[in-house]
Amino acid sequence: MNALKKLKKLDVVLTIAWILAIISAFFVHPDKEYIGYIDFRSLGILWGLMVIIQGFKENSVFEKIAGALLSKVKKGWQLAAVLVFMCFVGSMLITNDVALITFVPFAIMILHSCHKEEMMIPVIVLQTIAANLGSMLTPIGNPQNLYMYGLTGMSLVEFIMTMLPYSLVSAVFLALCLLIVPGKNSSLDTNKDSLITSKFGSKVQIIIYIVLFAVALLTVMRVLPWYVFAGVVLIVVGGMDYKILLRADYILLLTFIGFFIFTGNMGRIGFISDFLRGIMEGKELLISVLASQVISNVPATLLLSGFTTNYKELLVGVNVGGLGTLIASMASLISYKAYTKEYQENGAKYIGVFTIFNLAFLCGLLLLWWII
Numbered sequence: 001m002n003a004l005k006k007l008k009k010l011d012v013v014l015t016i017a018w019i020l021a022i023i024s025a026f027f028v029h030p031d032k033e034y035i036g037y038i039d040f041r042s043l044g045i046l047w048g049l050m051v052i053i054q055g056f057k058e059n060s061v062f063e064k065i066a067g068a069l070l071s072k073v074k075k076g077w078q079l080a081a082v083l084v085f086m087c088f089v090g091s092m093l094i095t096n097d098v099a100l101i102t103f104v105p106f107a108i109m110i111l112h113s114c115h116k117e118e119m120m121i122p123v124i125v126l127q128t129i130a131a132n133l134g135s136m137l138t139p140i141g142n143p144q145n146l147y148m149y150g151l152t153g154m155s156l157v158e159f160i161m162t163m164l165p166y167s168l169v170s171a172v173f174l175a176l177c178l179l180i181v182p183g184k185n186s187s188l189d190t191n192k193d194s195l196i197t198s199k200f201g202s203k204v205q206i207i208i209y210i211v212l213f214a215v216a217l218l219t220v221m222r223v224l225p226w227y228v229f230a231g232v233v234l235i236v237v238g239g240m241d242y243k244i245l246l247r248a249d250y251i252l253l254l255t256f257i258g259f260f261i262f263t264g265n266m267g268r269i270g271f272i273s274d275f276l277r278g279i280m281e282g283k284e285l286l287i288s289v290l291a292s293q294v295i296s297n298v299p300a301t302l303l304l305s306g307f308t309t310n311y312k313e314l315l316v317g318v319n320v321g322g323l324g325t326l327i328a329s330m331a332s333l334i335s336y337k338a339y340t341k342e343y344q345e346n347g348a349k350y351i352g353v354f355t356i357f358n359l360a361f362l363c364g365l366l367l368l369w370w371i372i
Contacts, residue, residue, distance in 0.1 A: 013299065013330065014251055017258030024265035037264030042147045043253055044230040049140060049216055050248035051233050053094050055209040058244060059201025062090070062102045076116060076183040080123050083107045084174055087127045088134035096135035096142050096322075097249075097331040103127060104338045112342075118182040121339070121346065125354045126177055128335040129323065129361055133170035136319035137163050139220050142331075143252065144301040144318050149220070152311040156221055162312050166320065169368050173361055205240060212236065259302040267306045276307040284310045285317035285369060289362075292321030292328045316369060323362040326351060 056062060066086055073079045083103065091099040104127055111120050135141030139149035139159055149159055212233060219229040237244050267273050280287055284304070291300040297318040308314055322329035326336060336354070340347045 013296070014255045014258065016295075017255045017262065017299070021258045021261035021265075024262050024269075028265040028268045033268075034261065034264070037260045038257055039147060039150060039260065041226040042150045043256060044226040045140075045150075045216065045219055046143060046146055046256075047248055047253060048212075048219075048230050048233040049095070049146075051237055051244055052209055052212050052216060053098050054244050054247040055205065055212075055237060055241075056094070057098075057102065058241070059206050059209070061201075061206060061209075062094070063106065066103065066106055070110070074187060076119060076186045077178055077181065079110070079114070079116070080119060080126075080178050080181045081175075083110070083123055084126045084130045084178065088130035088171065088174060091131040091135035092138045092141050095140065096131040096329065097334055099131040099135070100128060100331055100334040100338075103131075104335045108338065108342055116183055116186075120343070121350050121353050122177075122181045122357075124335050124339050125350070125357050126174060126181075128332050128354070129357060130170075130174055132322040132329045132331060133167065133174075133319075133361070136322075137167040140216070142298075142319075142322075143256070144298050145315070146220070147256075147301060148305070148311060148315050148318075151305060152315070154311075162315060163319065165372060166316065166365055166368065169365065170361070173364055177357070208236065208240065255299075256302065259299055263303055263306045266303075273307065276304075280304060280308045284308050284313035285320075288314050288317030289321040289324075289366070292318055293324045294327075296327050296330045297322045298330065320362065320365045320369070323358045323365070325358075326354060328358075 066082075069082045069086065070079070073082055083106075087099045087103050090103065094102075104124055107123055107127060108120065111117065111123065132142075136145065137160060139145050139156065145159075152159075154162070215224065215229055215232060218224045219226055234245070266276070288297075288300055288304055291304060295303070300321065301314070301318045304314060304318075305311070322332075326332055332354070336347075336350060339350055343350075
């Protein structure tokens with residue numbers, strides 16, 4: 001059932017990926033090289049992380065952590081800061097889309113109960129930006145990072161140091177934006193604690209998922225083979241609660257495979273490969289930012305990575321490129337849909353505020369790139 005719901009929501013991207021894959025197959029007929037297109041390591045690790053994070057969600061881990069952080073909040077700006085930086089820090093470990101799926105509905109509930117509707121749009125927009133920018137610091141923060149980390153062969157330290165300046169500046173920008181959130185100095189006038197999950201789920205399951213998450217980190221750092229990690233997750237979680245296995249985002253995984261086939265075939269068509277390499281050379285960051293605005297940053301990563309070896313510029317570009325339009329990062333649609341589900345009449349206002357904030361952040365980070 002969950003897979004069908006995701007299919008309805010994300011079928012446009014999935015359909016485009018597979019239409020491109022099928023069209024490209026007419027020019028490069030299927031052969032034994034097709035299997036080499038697919039990055040099974042990235043897909044296996046991504047699947048395992050999805051399952052583990054779903055296990056944490058099932059046991060109310062994130063809600064409990066959020067409740068602990070919010071328990072001492074008294075002022076509007078404190079509430080906004082906690083809600084925004086939960087997404088910023090959380091996305092580094094649980095991915096940007098999961099951070100938004102978890103914390104945006106939570107923010108809507110809290111802000112509504114506190115009668116802080118004037119804070120709603122700015123806070124949710126900043127949560128979205130925070131999730132997209134916080135996730136860029138780590139290899140497991142978003143799908144494109146996990147893929148690029150495997151492709152580049154970077155060490156964990158090298159990867160983090162590449163993205164650290166952009167993450168630090170993003171955190172400063174977010175803190176400054178909190179100064180202009182409406183109602184920041186007002187007191188909260190309701191008992192928010194009654195809205196927060198009071199108990200964890202199964203403590204045994206939580207411990208098991210923590211151990212599995214540690215195994216995932218070892219796999220990402222290339223200490224353990226990916227297939228060992230995937231097998232352990234399949235056996236342990238399947239034996240504990242098989243329904244969790246069904247909640248991974250299989251639509252995203254299928255979308256990856258479609259783009260792997262398409263980009264692999266494009267690399268074998270001489271004139272197309274030469275053209276793409278030509279326009280990418282020396283302009284990896286700018287091209288990836290522009291491509292992300294139209295097709296979103298995950299497909300842009302998969303499309304462009306086959307036509308450059310300047311991976312650091314591409315890595316920065318597809319992460320910074322998640323800012324801008326509403327579809328520059330598909331995770332941004334999660335926030336938009338969650339907000340408009342409750343406040344449908346304010347959809348246009350949300351997009352306006354979203355676009356202004358995103359363009360401001362995008363310009364700021366592009367300036368930082370130019371200075372560096």
